[in-house]
Amino acid sequence: MAPAIAAAGCARDTAPEALSAAASEAQAGIEAYVEALNAMDFDSAGTFYSPSGDFQWIEQGEIRYHSAEESRESLAGLGAMASSATLTLSDLTLTALGPDAAVATCHFVQEVGIEGGAGFAFAGAMTIVLRREGGRWLFVSGHTSSPPAGSDDEATVRPGDRG
Secondary structure, eight states, X not given: OHHHHXXXXXXXXXXXXXXXXXXXXXXXXXXXXXXXXXXXXXXXXXXXXXXXXTOEEEETTEEEESSHHHHHHHHHHHHHHEEXXXXXXXXXXXXXXXXTEEEEEEEEEEEEEETTSOOEEEEEEEEEEEEEETTEEEEEEEEEEOOOTTOTTOOOOOXXXXX
C-alpha cells in the first residue's frame, strides 16, 4: 500500500495544476526581484540568489559569477555608482520543471544612470533557472547574452529610451 501512496503523491506533484502554480509562483519571484532592483534595493535583490554551492551566472558565454556572494558584491558595486537602475523584462515565459524547479526565458533591457554622467544600457536575452528553497523561489543559475557590438541585431539603447 505504501508504494501506491508514494506514487500518488508524485503524480499529484507533476499534475498540470501543480506545475501551473509553480510557474506562477516562480514568475512572482522574478517580478519581486525586478521590483527590488528598480527600487535600487540591492540588498533585497541579492537575497534572490541561491546560497547553494551550485549557483552560477553566465554572461556572454563565460561564467561571470561563481556564487551568490559574488553576485551580491556586484549589486553592491552597482549601488555605489548608480543614480538609477531600471531592468525591463519582456516576452517572459516560465516553465515549471517540477513543483520546486522552473526555468524562465525573456528579453531584457538594463539601464543604469550615473550621477553627473551619461550612464549606460544594454539589452539581450536572459535565461534563469529557479528552485524553491526555504519557501522562496531563488535563482540557481542564469545566463544573459547580447548581440555583438556592430551587428545588425545590436540593441541600441540609451538610458531613457524604451521601445
